[in-house]
Amino acid sequence: MRxxxxxxxxxxxxxxTGRVDVIHILRALEDGADGVMVAGCMEGDxxxxxGNxxxxxxxxxxxxxxxxxxFGAERVAMYNLSAGMGVRFAEIAREITEKVKELGPNPIRRAQEASGESTKEAVHG
Amino acid sequence: MVKAKPKPIGEIIDYVKDFDKVLVAGCDGCVTVCEAGGLKEVQVLASSLRLYFNKEGKRKDIEETSLTRQCDREYLEPLLDKIDNYDAVVSLACGVGAQFMAELYKGKPIFPGVDTCFIGSTQERGVWVERCQACGQCIIASTGGICPIARCSKRMLNGPCGGSEKGSCEVSKDTPCGWHLIYERLKELGQLDHFEAPTDPKDWTTSRDGGPRKIVKEDVQP
Structure with a gap:
C-alpha cells in the first residue's frame, strides 16, 4: 500500500496518545509548527x-x-483511527494540511517575518 | 491541603505585558496536588505566554522554575541571588506562597497565577472539594467527623435548616446537606445524642473575626 x-x-x-501531554503540543507550536494533529486509536480500542x-x-x-x-484552536486537532486504516490516515493528513494552509502560517512566524527576524533566532529566543 | 485553580491566561498576560524578563515560579506543594501550580503547570503557562507574546511580535524572556515550597523561607532563599535577573514574577503558589515571595523579594513585582480557593481534598482525579474553613477551633468530635462550618452552606451549628431536601442543600441539588450527612453518620455511630444536644454559639474570634491569626509553638522556636 503506497x-x-x-x-x-x-x-x-x-x-x-496517552503519552502526549499539553506541553508537547504547545512546544511544537512554539517551535514553529503550523498545526498539530494527534492521531490515536479508535475510542474503545x-x-x-x-490513553486516547x-x-x-x-x-x-x-x-x-x-x-x-x-492563536486559534483549529490549528490543533485529534483524530481516531486504527493501525489498519492507512487510507484514512493519508486522508486526514491531507485534510488537516489543507485546513492549516487555509489558516495560514503559524502566527509566531508571521510576527517574525513582519519584524524581519529569522525564524530560528526567534523560536529559540 | 490548599486548593487553587489557574487564573485565566488573559489576566496574567495583562499583569506581565509591560515587563521584559518574567519568571514563572511554581510550588511543588499543595497546588501541585490540585494540578494548578506545579512544574507542569509552570511549563504550560510559560509556553502559552511565549506563544502569545511572540505572536504579538513582542520579545520577552519568560523563564520557568518550581520551588519545593513557596511558603517557607529556606526554599525561597536560593532564588534571592537570581531574582534580579527578572523584572517580575508570576507565582503559581497559593496566596500564601505568592505573598511570602513578595515579602522576601522586596521591590520585585509578584503576580498571582492562580486563584486560591479553599482547604480541601481530592474527591477523584480532577475534582477537589472543600472540607475545612480553618475556624481555629475544631468541633468535628461532636458532629461525627463532618464539619458543619465547611459542609453546611450556612455554617449552622444546629442544623439542618428548612432548605434541606432529600439530603441536598437548597443552594444546589449537587451540594449534599452537611447536616444530613452529620445526622446519618451519627446514626451509624450510635451517637445521635450528639445530634440532639444543642451546640452553644461558637467563639469566632479564633476564626477570621479575631483578625489575622498567628500560631506560636515555643518549644520548637530557636
Missing amino acids: LDYPPNVKIIKVPC CHYQS LRARKRVTYVQHILDQIG
Whole structure:
C-alpha cells in the first residue's frame, strides 16, 4: 500500500496518545509548527485502556488555551483511527494540511517575518 | 491541603505585558496536588505566554522554575541571588506562597497565577472539594467527623435548616446537606445524642473575626 500524504507532515511516534501531554503540543507550536494533529486509536480500542480518551481531553485543553491567547484552536486537532486504516490516515493528513494552509502560517512566524527576524533566532529566543 | 485553580491566561498576560524578563515560579506543594501550580503547570503557562507574546511580535524572556515550597523561607532563599535577573514574577503558589515571595523579594513585582480557593481534598482525579474553613477551633468530635462550618452552606451549628431536601442543600441539588450527612453518620455511630444536644454559639474570634491569626509553638522556636 503506497499512499501519498503531504510531505510537510512530520510524524512523531509515541507508544500511545496517552503519552502526549499539553506541553508537547504547545512546544511544537512554539517551535514553529503550523498545526498539530494527534492521531490515536479508535475510542474503545486503546491498547492501554484509556490513553486516547485522555489525549482527547488534553487536546481540548490545548484548544482552550489557544483560544484564550488568540492563536486559534483549529490549528490543533485529534483524530481516531486504527493501525489498519492507512487510507484514512493519508486522508486526514491531507485534510488537516489543507485546513492549516487555509489558516495560514503559524502566527509566531508571521510576527517574525513582519519584524524581519529569522525564524530560528526567534523560536529559540 | 490548599486548593487553587489557574487564573485565566488573559489576566496574567495583562499583569506581565509591560515587563521584559518574567519568571514563572511554581510550588511543588499543595497546588501541585490540585494540578494548578506545579512544574507542569509552570511549563504550560510559560509556553502559552511565549506563544502569545511572540505572536504579538513582542520579545520577552519568560523563564520557568518550581520551588519545593513557596511558603517557607529556606526554599525561597536560593532564588534571592537570581531574582534580579527578572523584572517580575508570576507565582503559581497559593496566596500564601505568592505573598511570602513578595515579602522576601522586596521591590520585585509578584503576580498571582492562580486563584486560591479553599482547604480541601481530592474527591477523584480532577475534582477537589472543600472540607475545612480553618475556624481555629475544631468541633468535628461532636458532629461525627463532618464539619458543619465547611459542609453546611450556612455554617449552622444546629442544623439542618428548612432548605434541606432529600439530603441536598437548597443552594444546589449537587451540594449534599452537611447536616444530613452529620445526622446519618451519627446514626451509624450510635451517637445521635450528639445530634440532639444543642451546640452553644461558637467563639469566632479564633476564626477570621479575631483578625489575622498567628500560631506560636515555643518549644520548637530557636
